[in-house]
Amino acid sequence: MSLFNVYPLFDITPVKAKDVYVYDENNVEYLDLYGGHAVISIGHSHPRYVSAISNQVSKLGFYSNAIQNPLQVALADKLETLSSCKDYQLFLCNSGAEANENALKLASFHNGKSKVLAFKNSFHGRTSAAVAATDNPKIVAPINAQQDVNFVELGDLISVENILKANQTCAVIIECIQGVGGLDESTTEFYQGLETLCKQYKTVLIADEVQSGFGRTGDFFAFQKHNITPDIISIAKGMGNGFPIGGILIHPSIKPSFGLLGTTFGGNHLACAASLSVLEVIEEEKLLENAIDISAYFIEKAKELPRLKGIKGRGLMLGLDFDFPVSELRKQLIHKHHMFTGSAKNPNLLRILPPLTIQKKHIDAFFVALKKELNS
Template sequence: MDSLFATYNRWNVNVVSAEGSKIIDDQGNEYLDFVSGIAVNNLGNRHQKVQQAILEQLDQYWHVSNLYHQEPQQTLAKMLVEHSAGDAVFFCNSGAEANEAAIKLARKYTGKSKIITFKQSFHGRTFATMSATGQEKIHSGFGPLLQEFTYLQYNDSDGLASVMDDSVAAVLIEVIQGEGGVIPAQPEFLTSVEVLCKQYGALFIIDEVQTGIGRTGKPFAYQHFNLSPDIITVAKGLGSGLPIGAMIGKAKLKEAFGPGVHGSTFGGNPISVAAAKATLDIIFNDEFLNEVNEKGKLLKTGLKNELAGVESVLEVRGCGLMLGIACNGDVSPIISNLRENGLLVLNAGPNVIRLLPPLTITKEEIQQAIKLIKAELIKFDILHPV
């Protein structure tokens, strides 16, 4: 009998090993990994420099209390603030925890409670972050949610302007809605969010849990626009598979997050910090990020060209190596068939195929994936004519 809670619809893939962009199951099947642990393994599986950093830290210490000074935490925090609009970092274990910290800080700093988020957003599954998430399916069955979250239409500047007032503590937004369908924000919408936050004394919070750490070709996705958020949350790709999250905030916010206000027993664990430092050493590099942009253009252009005549495909959207193929029907059978043919991809809602390859993916592997996706979508068209 399975001793795990059935909280996941698990695929029929029993992983026994993984390296680079490949995963091997217990039947000896090899898969091209365009999931990356859901935007976690940005350097692929078991990157050697990250593995070496982990092994070196294991020989020093594994865990001590955050009551002690730990130089590796300071170094990692400095790397994050040097490549962002922030000045100070709080370390935790996940994206949900990073968003929890951001919600608490926004309320504490402003003295206000109302937080605006957006329909189809996703910010986590703790009670506060579930309440912040603008999806009914995430809320269902849990009774009353945390109060004073308002969900607005994404990319609707007028709608936001109509509800903004002095009671708003923060606006929390994703630059690209990941779980909601790989939906990019319009530049003018992001600008209006920032302007309105400043006008009404609300904090501008950007959730970079899925989009951050090089995924879109920049250290953080908001850097494609002329924005300066008050708080940035990050996790997933930060630790190359080891659990770590971070809330990055501006200096003015430090006064509201003093001793005893917030904490995390395992936040900034030295093993995870070692992995994160090694990860950022590689990714926060102009040459590496330029290659991510080139690969992203190759994948997006290739998909658009090859799928142009496929009737079931409505749109290819996204940025860098975070792309979605929007279709006119349920993509579950397509994802299942791709898996049978050796390509691992995700959905983002019922009608979107989500592609999150490692940032280290090769151009040859990109072409291989495009070929497999095209063949499967053509087959889908034949079996499901419009």
Template sequence: MKLFDVYSLFAINIVKGKGTRVWDDNDQEYLDLYGGHAVISIGHCHPHYVKVLERQLCNLGFYSNSVINGLQEKVADRLGRVSGYDDYQLFLVNSGAEANENALKLASFHTGRTRVLAAGHAFHGRTSLAVEATDNPKIVAPINNNGHTTFLPLNDLPAWERELAKGDVCAVIIEAIQGVGGIRLATPEFAQGLAEACRKHGTVLICDEIQCGYGRSGKFFAHQWLGIKPDLITVAKGIGNGFPMGGVLISPRFVPVKGQLGTTFGGNHLACAAALAVLDVFNKEHLVDNAHEVGEYLIGKLKELQETEPHILEVRGRGLMIGVDLDVPHKDVRVPLIHQEHCFTGCAGTNVLRLLPPLCLTKADADLFVSKFKHILDTL
């Protein structure tokens, strides 16, 4: 049997990681400014994380949600306190797409409506409802194309208010910082006006914090820069530092009904151990503050570089979620960064280099990346 060939791969086999570095099977070291697509939050193979998972696996790796799982309760308690949402409820799942899928279902159960508003260039996942709210026709199969979603320009508040006033919108789903959309930031004025319009028209507001959340922006959630409090918040990626996990933070005004939602693997013992280890490291190493401090430092250095490098058109982002607009295709920079400078980065669209490093990135790491980046730009 062969693998189903749907991924465009770099011919590099990564076999080891530590902190902000990874190594291939030839023992070549790479600086990781990609974080496995924003998944690695506390750094590769953090010793505390490894120890906690080993201990849990020796005790119990999995049992179903038909019995009490005290680790789930610990995750809910600690996540509520660290995020500022201790009055919310938590439903644990396996991935970001599954989190958005369940958030949209909850919104529809709650309102009895079926229409969704999402932003142009949004990415919310690849499963049925999540992909329908994703602005990329190439990945929406005919069976998913059910006409539930209206896409509107990010930050165009009047356009969203007009649609909400029709009274048939089940949910609004937004990313406070668009990832796949190219590190586009929602403005506070837009977000606050949107939240008010949702309240006025009985629409559920969902913030997708799967990529921009969990400390990456320099606050625990990126929407906390915007002065809003959504009804539902979806998380994944950094919650488990690579162990598959996701969740939905649910406003207290949603009353749970037995059997309304469900999952086989969601919130399993090993996943919860991973999530608790991540929160341990967040607390001990102050990684949210580090994301803010080092992120602002890196953004500043990139803007300085922009003054002398004509290939850089714009630098934008918050914390350690940064986009660099280029006047050349990102592959012209990303490929030599990997093969010549041994540095991983992400991308968006055609011309955006996307930086999503582990939140333990240091200023020395940032300086090293800028020097590698400058070297490649100088060769173009």
């Protein structure tokens, strides 16, 4: 049987990894500046993480959500403490797309409305309502396109209000820093205005923190810079350091009932053990502080680059915006210098999403390689 060929692949086969490095079958070492789409938060094969999963699977890997699972409670408590999202409720699932599906479904249950408002250049997942709210027609199938979604320019509060006052929109879903779209971010005034409009028109405000959450921006969540309180927060990628887990944090104003949401694998024992270890390492190794420190160092180094139009993002969710398409540059970085980087919808943007454990020496190595390629 052949694989369903939907991924363009680099000719590299990783077989092991440690912290910020990945090793192929020939034991070639690659510096991971992309973290597998921002998934690797505490570094590859962190000893605390490996121990947590190993110990848990030796006892109980899975049972259904029909029984008590104290690990879910422990995860919710730890998440509340580190995120400062007090009194939210946690529903666990398996991925970012699933988190956003549940967020949109819950919003519609909550207020009885059916339309969605999203923003241009957004990316929220590849399933049903999540992909309909993603601004990329190429990945929206006709069955998804039945969802009624309005797309608005990021920062345009007038258009938002014109749509919300029709009283048909169940949710506004937004990435406070756009990921795949190219690391664009609006102003605090805009995000606070958006929250005000959602309250005024009884619309659920969903903060998509799938990529930006769990400390990647230097804040635990990207929205926290703007001092807003979303009704629902979706999380996934860095949450499990590679183990599949996602979830939504739900404001106490939204009430649960039996059967409202459900999942077979979401919140299983292994996933909870993985995510708990991630939170413990983030706290003990002060990785939010490291994200801020390394980000400042990266930005200063980047200012020396030729052909750079701008630096986007914050924390360790960064983009280098050049005056040329970066696809060939990425190939040179991976094949000649053995460094993983990322792309975006903006063809000129080189995305940098490393493990939060990255150090200044790794940034130095990256800029040596990058300058060499740019000067050649």
